[in-house]
Amino acid sequence: MKKITFVLALIVTTLLVQAQIVNPTKWSFDSRQNGDEVDLIFEATIDDGWHLYDTDLPEGGPIATTFVFEDSTLFDFVGNIQKDPVPEIHFDETFQMNVGYFGGKATLTQKIKLKSSDPVEIKGYVLFMSCNDETCTPPEESEFSFKFNQDAKAAGTTEVKSTENETGTAASSGGQSLWLFILISALAGFAAILTPCVFPMIPMTVSFFMRGSENRAKAVRTGLFFGLSIVAIFTLLGALFSIGIFGPNVGNILSTHWIPNLLFFTLFLVFAISFFGAFEMVLPNSLVNKTDSQADKGGLVGAFxxxxxxxxxSFSCTGPFIGALIIEAVQHGGMRPLIGMFFFGLAFGTPFAMLAIFPSALSKLPKSGGWLNSIKVVFAFILLAFGLKFLSNIDQVYGFGILSREIYLSIWIVVFFLLGMYFIGKIKFSHDSDLPYVGVGRLFLSIATFTFVVYLFTGLFGAPLRTISALIPPASEQSFVMGGAASASHATAQQAECGPAKYGDKLHLPNGLSGYFDYEQGLACAKEQGKPALVVFKGHACANCKKMENSVWLNPDVMKMMSEKYVVIGLYTDDRTKLEESEWVTSKEDGKVLKTLGKKNLDIQISKYGTNSIPFHVIVEPDGTEYELGVTFKEEEFKSFLEKGLE
Structure with a gap:
């Protein structure tokens, strides 16, 4: 009992702590003015166990702490940055060099001399990177603003502005998608209850708890513990994936390798066939009987x-829900598997617990019947459609070119058309009850399904299908893309001067855009044309990449800037193209020899920018200045990001 309670408390605590965004270094700003001479004071407060890199680091090392000023013509620098304390020197195993860094607190002071006695505002940002013994945060920016020579009341004061930096925008978008993921997890838990192998268990389960119901306090305690036990069991399953027990690269493997994707497709197909009524999936009776016999002990142990x-x-029906949630969660990394399974278990276990506490409510539930089998058949159609995504992942990552967008959409159109026919009673399976008439509920479900079929049909003629873009293959170079054809042809003409794109016979950018797929070749072309480069770290199996490309990128202003003002470099981090032996590189992170294009691109992203999250965007200006942005589904935010690189 104590062990179970401790484990449950540990899981909940981990859930609350790990779901937060890590921000180990906080900045505050101050100044001292003496005539036209000013001390700009930058103070960093660093969490225990973390460190902040020095302002002076050797070439090829991590990102140094840098102060970037908007307009440095307003003043002259006087001397070098004064550091208190002096940075500690340590040997960095990752970069194989001695580097300096600060721990605890650090005060960095830069003396400047103002060129005028007129009111002046000095603005800019601190570019920095925080690390501990295990991980690093992506490069971050913290803005500052100093005002001098104001009126007597404001003279010498400092205005510190809070800001949402480039890496912060990615986190905020991630936070929004996390809430959506939590909602989907909870809805999946509720939906699982309405399956034929779960719903009929409710009366049986409640009858178990009605024994001893004359002791109300004991009945409530036992019912609550029963519900919490369900949550704990599902959450423990998610925790196994969250804590990295299957390895740190399990997300990338599940997303891109052909073996897990083929396995998941097969499982979804088998579950779909079972739900259609071809056969029943059951776990071994010995396993069920063993746990059931332990339940007869009663009390809290029996409840568990x-x-x-x-x-x-219930696994024969909840399996597809659990599998889909874990796959989605693991691909995004972090604590999502634990969070997803926690809310799935919470939604799944709450009705059981409430009915165990209030058994009289059982009489108000609908009786089991043909409607449960109908729900099972509907799930079968959905599993059949969504299982196709795993085959699509294999096709895109390995470049087979078999399951094109058009074929994929055609299969979906047929599947959902048949689902619509099922709703109106034109299709019947072996376990279905007779349908003498179409009810109002079925009618509206059929209308919604046939409307979705028409929506899918427009995708065959070039509609971007933004609402489901993360689930379907991207448009090929031959596909007609509404609103993007003109700009794409212009891009092809303007970038032809740099020669054909390396790997262009296999890889392509979405929406008809032309660009490059090799980091060095793309930067060389940008330098030749005197244009900024837009480096996009992306993936064939990346849902957020597809969603951005089929929504944000299709904004006319965004498309025009990308095709006319930038040299676009698409770096696929999950591509399996074999590199020539002369192109093999040794990773700066782990010393391994990288022999595929995807691994090489991922190593570039991690070593240069300290993150492996995709999509990840970097603007590289001709003078080497760089701007970074993670995932965002806000068109104006991405547009402003591109405009920043053109200023």
């Missing part, structure tokens, strides 16, 4: 094993 029995027996 009753919860375990409920989870095991």
């Amino acid at each position: 094993f009753m919860a375990l029995t409920t989870v095991i027996v």
Whole structure:
């Protein structure tokens, strides 16, 4: 009992702590003015166990702490940056060099001399990077603003502005998508209850808890513990993926390798066939009987094993929900598997617990019947459609070119058309009850389904299908893209001067854009044309990449800037193209020899920018100045990012 309670408390604590965004270094700004001479004071407060890199680091090392001023013509620098304390020198195993860094607190002071006695505002940002013994945060920016020579009341004061830097925007977008993921997880938990192998268990489960119901306090305690046990069991499953027990690269493997993708497609297909009524999927009776016998002990121990029995027996129907959630969560990394399974278990276990506490409410539930089988068949159609995504991942990552966007959409059109026919009773399976008439609910579901079919049909003629862009293959170079054809042809003409793109016979950019797929070749072309380069770290199996490309990128102003003002470099971090032996590189991170294009691109992203999250965008100006932006689904935000590189 104590062990179970401790584990549950540990899981909840981990959930609350790990879901937060790491921000180990905080900045504050101050100044001292003496006539036209000013001390700009930058103070960093660094969390225990973390360190901030020095302002002077050897070439090829990590990102140094840098102060970037908007307009340095307003003043002259006087001397070098004064550092308190002096940075500690340590040997960095990752970069194989001695580097200096600060821990705890650091005060960096830059003396300047103002060129005028007129009111002046000095603005800019601190570019910095924080690390501990295990990980690093991506490069961050913290803005500052100093005002001098104001009126007597404001003279010598400092205005410190809070800011949402480039890396922060990615985090905020990630936070929004996290809430959507939590909602989907909870809805999946509720939906799983309405399956034929779960819903009929409710009366049986409640009858178990009605024994001893004359002791109300004990019944409530036992029912609550039963519900919490269900949550704990599902959450423990998610925790195994969150804590990295299957390795740090499990997300990338699940997303891109052909073996797990083929396995998931097969599982979804088998579950779909089972839900259609071809056969029943059940776990071994010995496993069920063993846990069920433990449940007969009663008390809290019995409640826990009753919860375990409920989870095991229901797996033949909850399996697809759990599998889809974990796959989605692991691909995004972090604590998402734990968070997703926590809310799935919470939604799944709450009705059981409430009915165990208030058994009289059981009489108000609808009786089991043909409607449960109908729900199962509907899930079968959905599993059949969504299982196709795993085949698409294999096709895109390995460049087979078999499952094109048009073929994929055609299959979906047929599947959902048949689902619509099922709703109106034109298709019937072996376990279905007779349907003498079409009810109002079925009618509206059929209308929604046929409307979705028409929506999919427009995708065959070039519609971007933005709402489902993350689930379908991108448009090929031969596909007609509404609103993008003209700008794409212009891009092809302007970039032809740099020669054909390396790997261009296999890789392409979406929406008809032309660009490059090799980091060095793309930067060389940008330098030749005197244009900024837009480096996009992306993936064939990256849902957020597809969503951005089929929504944000299709903004006319965005498309025009990308095609006319930038040299676009698309670096696929999951591509399996084999490199020639002369192009093999040794990773700066782990010393391994990288032999595929995807691994080489991922190493560039991690070593230069300290992150492996995709999509990740970097503007590289001709003078070497760089700006970074993570994932965002706000068109104006991405447009402003591109405009910043053109100023």
